[in-house]
Amino acid sequence: DAGITQSPRYKITETGRQVTLMCHQTWSHSYMFWYRQDLGHGLRLIYYSAAADITDKGEVPDGYVVSRSKTENFPLTLESATRSQTSVYFCASGALLNSPLHFGNGTRLTVT
Amino acid sequence: QKEVEQNSGPLSVPEGAIASLNCTYSDRGSQSFFWYRQYSGKSPELIMSIYSNGDKEDGRFTAQLNKASQYVSLLIRDSQPSDSATYLCAVSSPNNNDMRFGAGTRLTVKP
Numbered sequence: 001d002a003g004i005t006q007s008p009r010y011k012i013t014e015t016g017r018q019v020t021l022m023c024h025q026t027w028s029h030s031y032m033f034w035y036r037q038d039l040g041h042g043l044r045l046i047y048y049s050a051a052a053d054i055t056d057k058g059e060v061p062d063g064y065v066v067s068r069s070k071t072e073n074f075p076l077t078l079e080s081a082t083r084s085q086t087s088v089y090f091c092a093s094g095a096l097l098n099s100p101l102h103f104g105n106g107t108r109l110t111v112t
Numbered sequence: 113q114k115e116v117e118q119n120s121g122p123l124s125v126p127e128g129a130i131a132s133l134n135c136t137y138s139d140r141g142s143q144s145f146f147w148y149r150q151y152s153g154k155s156p157e158l159i160m161s162i163y164s165n166g167d168k169e170d171g172r173f174t175a176q177l178n179k180a181s182q183y184v185s186l187l188i189r190d191s192q193p194s195d196s197a198t199y200l201c202a203v204s205s206p207n208n209n210d211m212r213f214g215a216g217t218r219l220t221v222k223p
Contacts (some may be wrong), residue, residue, distance in 0.1 A: 044213075048211075097209060097210075
């Protein structure tokens with residue numbers, strides 16, 4: 001089925017651990033985004049990618065790493081998780097910058 | 113100043129009333145504007161997109177854009193309890209080459 005899939009849906013990890021959140025889309029959209037959502041802050045942009053091998057920082061990139069070796073995948077890695085990174089993470093994709101975004105179901109990450 | 117700002121609410125309206133949601137943005141080069149609805153525990157879903165000044169209507173929803181004032185709004189007519197959700201304004205800018213969201217406005221429609 002066409003769509004955008006995030007995994008895992010839920011993740012609990014310990015402070016200092018490395019965690020990777022996966023995002024896969026089947027539309028061959030050029031643009032992909034990672035957002036985090038916390039109460040009172042709405043969706044804050046972490047990183048985005050305009051095409052394979054092109055990534056750029058958003059509003060809150062510190063502590064995160066991304067890669068995009070293939071158009072359909074855009075993993076987000078927390079190199080050394082901190083409690084402040086406890087959040088709901090959404091991946092989204094769009095055909096063009098001015099296209100509406102399609103969102104995955106989100107990953108709820110808890111760092112203990 | 114945040115790039116996209118919304119009244120955080122909460123906004124409460126009675127069933128059948130008009131709900132008015134507002135959003136301002138800071139980047140004058142912004143070209144594309146979107147309203148998303150997000151139910152609790154769910155991912156955002158697109159309601160409206162608007163690209164040029166004026167009004168755009170889709171059923172009970174009307175989006176209004178004023179680029180000179182850097183202002184975009186969403187009107188929901190004949191509000192229903194099922195419209196109770198958080199509404200997110202999103203703006204894309206060629207200057208940033210990204211898509212930014214406001215903090216969202218929580219709407220409650222009371223029967």
